[in-house]
Amino acid sequence: MAKFAVIKEHIYQKIESGEWPEYHPVSSENELSAEFNVSRMTARRALQELSDEGLVTRTRGSGTFVAPLKSQSALLTIRNIADEIKMRNHKHHAVVRSLQSVPALPHIAAALQLDPEGHVFHSVITHFENGQAVQVEERFVNPLLVPNYLEQDFTEHTPHEYLCEVTPLTEASHLIEAVMPTKQTAKWLDMHEVEPCLQIQRRTWCRDGVVSQATLTHPGSRFRLGGHMTFKSTQRSSRGAAKGSTTGDEQ
């Protein structure tokens, strides 16, 4: 492996394992060049590419630091409903409808890459924006990777926030559909059963496997999923490759 790649891997491991939390200082170019016995330019390349990938932030004169996970989320276009609501200066609260261990149905076990015999953790939470229901979040969680899931208070922090903390996400896959709500979902969302819903199914991975599978259901009338992308490419290298905002309120 190339030397710069060795250094990248070393730093990546520190971040991914949680040994270096957000904003933790990363060794300077000079330190790395001494530590790995390479030139400063080589150490620099490692840091530069990590910066391009959004894993660290660099400021001249100050140093290199582990980037807040939030910016990773931006890359992944992973959405946290609570953050979005707060970003609009609205009030968020959540009601936990269910939180327990359930037998793994075959398709759930398959989605989580688990033994079909076992159990999985299951939560159903309704999210409110200014007192109005905007999302029903049904989630199946891998108990091997997140053993303490059931003991969390999800009125304080969303499952997404908790999962991001305990298992740094590395991958996500989304499936977006328009569906009619089930009777139960319509009731939770306080909406008519004939109104369409925007439903996002999301699976997230960490290094060790599938973390969770979530189904996020929004009333069509109260929710839009927005995104903006650009490749100006005239400014900074790859940082500008794909900058995605997530929430509507455009134009």
Add this chain to the structure above:
Amino acid sequence: MAKFAVIKEHIYQKIESGEWPEYHPVSSENELSAEFNVSRMTARRALQELSDEGLVTRTRGSGTFVAPLKSQSALLTIRNIADEIKMRNHKHHAVVRSLQSVPALPHIAAALQLDPEGHVFHSVITHFENGQAVQVEERFVNPLLVPNYLEQDFTEHTPHEYLCEVTPLTEASHLIEAVMPTKQTAKWLDMHEVEPCLQIQRRTWCRDGVVSQATLTHPGSRFRLGGHMTFKSTQRSSRGAAKGSTTGDEQ
């Protein structure tokens, strides 16, 4: 401006103006270093970053070439329904429902950043997959940037393909909603009026301004929008920052 940025801008201008089409060879590192009177390493950085951004492809021993526009689409997660259908080895055909110049309604003029007095081009097209309607595409196009829009045969090439050709896209913004179809749309999609639709509103920009505003309506039962994203970050620099596939058929 930094020297490497000057070189980047020079090459970007060639690509963006169409002077260098797909696969056109780009000056080598040595040529650039001579032409701009910089070291090879500086010329190299310009090419490297353009490569990271997906604008050019580089192969050792061979040279640097303008990347096919398709990879730009990947960056933007811009979706072309015809490509997706073909990728599934299904048959695509389109029916043009309307293609004409219409007076610009105020909100359309605003969206296209045009004079509210003028006209805009308007097209409505139904797309079929294996004979079944899967999308109604209603599109408003900026006549100043795409003067020959009305003379195209959109049963041959989709508007998206045509627009990509004549105006290299630099930006896009999406809005995704779940809605009920209008009577007319339901009829075109051959679906019940009580079935929900996934509706994507997309505005696209080129360097000179807003190119078009499209509303893509899909029957919820026959369509899913999928995406997969990862930041492995162990492999190549920024190329791996956000790799998005667009169509379902996962798991």
Add this chain to the structure above:
DNA sequence: AACTTGCTAATGTATATACAACATAGCAAA
């Protein structure tokens, strides 16, 4: 005709060096 060899050009990696621009801490003067 098919294969091999060798040359050339291009990109990939790595090093050493120099200077510029910026941030911060600490200290001195007002």
Add this chain to the structure above:
DNA sequence: TTTGCTATGTTGTATATACATTAGCAAGTT
């Protein structure tokens, strides 16, 4: 206390050089 300066460390840019790896081509060999 406030202001301003400076020393130091850090990142940003640019250069010069060396060698490794690969693609493509051309000439020669079998």
